[in-house]
Structures are given as C-alpha cells and as structure tokens.
Amino acid sequence: MKISDHLVVLDYGRKIADGTPHQIRNDAAVIRAYLARMRRTKSRPRSRPISSKKGGCRRMLSIQGVHTFYGHIEALRGVDIEVKEGEIVTMIGANGAGKSTLLMTICGTPQAANGRIVFDGRDITRMPTHLIMRNGIAQSPRSRRIFPRLSVLENLQMGAAGVDPRRSSPKTWSRPSRSSRS
Numbered sequence: 001m002k003i004s005d006h007l008v009v010l011d012y013g014r015k016i017a018d019g020t021p022h023q024i025r026n027d028a029a030v031i032r033a034y035l036a037r038m039r040r041t042k043s044r045p046r047s048r049p050i051s052s053k054k055g056g057c058r059r060m061l062s063i064q065g066v067h068t069f070y071g072h073i074e075a076l077r078g079v080d081i082e083v084k085e086g087e088i089v090t091m092i093g094a095n096g097a098g099k100s101t102l103l104m105t106i107c108g109t110p111q112a113a114n115g116r117i118v119f120d121g122r123d124i125t126r127m128p129t130h131l132i133m134r135n136g137i138a139q140s141p142r143s144r145r146i147f148p149r150l151s152v153l154e155n156l157q158m159g160a161a162g163v164d165p166r167r168s169s170p171k172t173w174s175r176p177s178r179s180s181r182s
C-alpha cells in the first residue's frame with residue numbers, strides 16, 4: 001500500500017474496490033473480504049504512497065466491462081479499471097482472484113470475451129500480443145517465469161525489449177552495473 005497511488009481489489013474475478021490506499025483500508029467490501037482479521041491484530045499508522053508523482057488527467061489504460069474465460073470457467077466478470085498517466089496502480093486479491101488473468105488479458109492472451117481495453121488511445125482488445133507489446137505494454141513475471149541467469153534489473157529490462165523505440169523512454173532504462181546483479 002505504501003508504493004501505490006491507486007489500488008484495485010479483485011475477489012473471485014470481480015472488482016470489489018478501487019481507490020487510494022486510505023480509501024481501500026476503509027472500504028467495507030475489502031474489510032469484509034480480506035482485512036478483518038488483520039485489523040483485529042494490528043492497527044498501522046496511515047502512510048502516504050512513496051510515488052511523488054500525482055497521476056495526471058490523461059487516461060493511459062482503460063479497461064471496460066472485461067470478461068475472460070478459460071473454456072467454461074469465467075475468470076474475470078466485468079472488470080472496469082482506469083489507469084492515468086504517471087500513476088502507480090497495484091492490483092491485490094486472494095489466490096485465484098484473477099490478477100494474472102487480467103494482466104494476461106491486457107496483453108491479449110487470453111483475449112477478453114467481452115468488454116474493451118484501450119491503451120494510450122488505441123483499442124487493443126483484439127490486437128495480437130506481439131503488437132500490444134510493441135505499443136508499450138510490458139510484463140515482468142516472477143518466480144519460475146524469469147530468466148534465471150539475468151540480474152533483477154536485466155529481467156525488468158527484458159520487458160521493454162520488444163517495445164517500439166519511438167514509444168519507449170530510453171532515459172528510464174539505465175545500463176545494468178555489476179552491483180545490480182542478484
């Protein structure tokens with residue numbers, strides 16, 4: 001919660017809350033689904049997100065009414081999320097809530113069965129994955145899906161490897177040094 005401007009909470013493929021860390025901590029649906037037990041044991045002081053950038057007004061990513069299926073299993077049930085330029089948005093939810101499915105749906109595999117995904121003014125709902133990547137969307141996977149011989153920074157940089165250079169900002173990608181290797 002400390003690093004995010006904005007949080008989205010999923011539960012069984014549905015978005016149950018969307019707001020600032022403070023709003024999420026006090027949201028009745030989130031407390032009911034996830035926080036009630038933690039609250040009884042620990043009460044932490046409020047913290048501000050470490051991101052100093054306030055989200056701009058420009059919408060970068062807009063997800064509207066997205067449903068995604070694996071065969072007959074409906075993994076996402078009408079998810080709506082907006083991400084503005086410069087915002088750090090964190091998605092949280094229990095195992096199986098649909099976090100990975102939403103990230104993969106944004107990347108086009110699997111594709112959304114219904115709804116619309118717009119990135120930087122372009123409708124990417126039916127775009128093939130390699131073109132979505134070229135438009136500037138990247139994923140940095142965890143655990144067994146990483147490149148084990150590369151450093152943490154190099155793994156993150158791999159996410160930008162397929163991005164059209166005209167759409168990326170090279171200043172944000174510094175060359176890895178030996179000290180960044182893990």
Ligand SMILES: Nc1ncnc2c1ncn2[C@@H]1O[C@H](COP(=O)(O)OP(=O)(O)OP(=O)(O)O)[C@@H](O)[C@H]1O
Nearest residue numbers: 070073074075093094095096097098099100101102
């Ligand atoms: N390839 C698949 N085939 C069928 N069902 C799947 C597949 N991948 C995920 N699911 C189902 O879709 C739902 C959402 O799963 P998903 O992996 O998106 O959840 P998650 O929030 O990322 O969970 P975790 O925290 O464990 O990573 C779950 O019910 C899961 O069992």
Ligand SMILES: [Mg+2]
Nearest residue numbers: 096099100101
């Ligand atoms: Mg997952």
